[in-house]
Amino acid sequence: MANKIITLDEFIIKRQNDFSYATGELTALLRDIGVAAKIVNREVNRAGLVNILGIHGSENASGEDVQKLDMYANDKLIECLSNSGECCGVASEENEDYVEIPPIASENGKYVVLFDPLDGSSNIDVNVSVGTIFSIYRRVSDESGPCELEDFLQKGVEQVAAGYVIYGTSTILVYTTGNGVNGFTLDPSIGEFCLSHRNIQIPKTGQYYSINQGYYSKFDLEMRRYVDNCSDMNLRLRYIGTMVADIHRILFQGGIFLYPSTRKYPDGKLRLLYECNPMSFIMEQAGGKSIDTQLQRIMEIKPTELHQRASIVIGSPQMVDEMKAFVQKYSASNVLG
């Protein structure tokens, strides 16, 4: 007999008891995100057909070019998250400040959602995988009023759920609520995400390293030595330039992804709240590790601003430990001369 198909909505409802707060709250939020993902997926698929490509004419909060699809995905996520009444505010890579979501039936939502609506946007025009990343926290401010900045500036360890969608050869949504990681593949014929990857576990070690080696000369000395070591060990270099896609490969096949500090981005390029924390929560839940190049656990960094950047080293536990030991050893031998 064929295996029974389990849709994302069915799975979320089945697993809602795993969640320590009131039944149904997170369920509604995850479903809102699932709906937004389907809408964005449709637009990503049609991107070559409709006149939606190209620069949108504004810059995002971090000063980079914004493409039309980034704004489309941003708007759809905000729209969908306003549906269930569980979300009182969102913060996005594409908005300078956080956005309050008005209460439904004068009840304020208890959660805030942070996201990178479209990750890897430079790859849209050339038909290469892009993604969406999201991170959910329970608000810490008084529930009788609107959300506040402190609700968004929580450490990654406080996340109640996180996930990503990869719009690749197929569209897959991967998420965690702190009880393991599961993946769902979108079946376009029925328009549903179906459970396809149950309890994802990253291999303890792997053959791949993923870093923009074009910046080699702009890395710190120990990072250059580490990259030399990867090459000496005959590891295979893969770099798509979409964080979601590069980490997705590593999650399934094992390996290490690094975005260290460079001369242009002394604190790293990737954003702590929209990219590093959610991907770290998923990675740790799948048995992996995630630290910055100061060797601090990413999810323990206390954020001070919404668009804060962080360096990141994430992937198979053994490989992250080896990178850490390598840097410690190399820095110590430098001190000793």
Ligand code: AHG
């Ligand atoms: P975004 O499209 O959301 O701005 O993110 C792009 C990020 C990330 O996905 C990727 O890992 C990185 O930028 C690539 O940067 P480089 O081109 O500097 O390697």
Ligand code: MN
């Ligand atoms: Mn991104």
Ligand code: MN
């Ligand atoms: Mn983006």
